[in-house]
Amino acid sequence: MLTNKETALLDAAGELIREKGMIALNMSDVHKKAGYSRAAQYQSFSDKNSLLAALCMRELVENTIAIEEQRYKELSADFTVVLRPVVYDYLKLSDRLMIDSAFSQMHSSVKSLPDVEEFSFLKQGFDFLHTERSKAK
Numbered sequence: 622m623l624t625n626k627e628t629a630l631l632d633a634a635g636e637l638i639r640e641k642g643m644i645a646l647n648m649s650d651v652h653k654k655a656g657y658s659r660a661a662q663y664q665s666f667s668d669k670n671s672l673l674a675a676l677c678m679r680e681l682v683e684n685t686i687a688i689e690e691q692r693y694k695e696l697s698a699d700f701t702v703v704l705r706p707v708v709y710d711y712l713k714l715s716d717r718l719m720i721d722s723a724f725s726q727m728h729s730s731v732k733s734l735p736d737v738e739e740f741s742f743l744k745q746g747f748d749f750l751h752t753e754r755s756k757a758k
Contacts, residue, residue, distance in 0.1 A: 623679070627665050629655040631679060634672050635699065643673070643702065674716035677703035681723035688730040696743065704750050706757040724754070 623631070633655035638646055648669055652662035666672040677700045687695040702708060704724060709717060731747045734740040 624665070626655075626657060626661060627675070630657065630662055630665060630672070631676055635676060638676075639699065646672075648672070670712050671716060673700070673703050673708065674712050674720060676700040678716075678719055678723055681720070681727045685723070685727045685730045688727075688734065693739070698746070701746075701750065704754065706753065709754070710757070724750075 630651055634646065634651045637650055637654060646669060648662065648666075649659065651672065652659050655662070666675060680697060680700045684696050687693065703712075704720065709720070712720070728747050728751055731740075731744055734744065
């Protein structure tokens with residue numbers, strides 16, 4: 622469960638990434654946008670990679686719940702790029718283990734979706750990510 626501070630920091634980071642892109646994300650902009658001190662930010666997220674891992678985790682969990690509750694229009698894929706080996710390989714082991722677990726649950730949920738055109742792109746995308754991640758290990 623995220624604290625209010627962590628939620629605010631993740632929301633601010635998500636907005637900044639959507640505005641400027643993931644590469645341009647600057648940690649000092651995040652805490653300012655969220656209204657917290659630099660120290661408060663680093664108590665929750667030690668670096669940019671831990672922040673990206675948390676964004677990805679939150680998205681995976683929210684998407685899995687949305688699928689289970691059949692709220693398909695709420696699905697997002699803003700931070701699935703973190704699942705790609707080029708980013709994922711730079712995360713701490715603890716973050717990778719959490720993401721692996723959440724990804725497995727999400728992938729299972731996606732595979733259980735009906736075989737209709739509406740979900741074909743999502744299914745193909747997660748199958749591709751699963752294959753890519755399996756090859757990288």
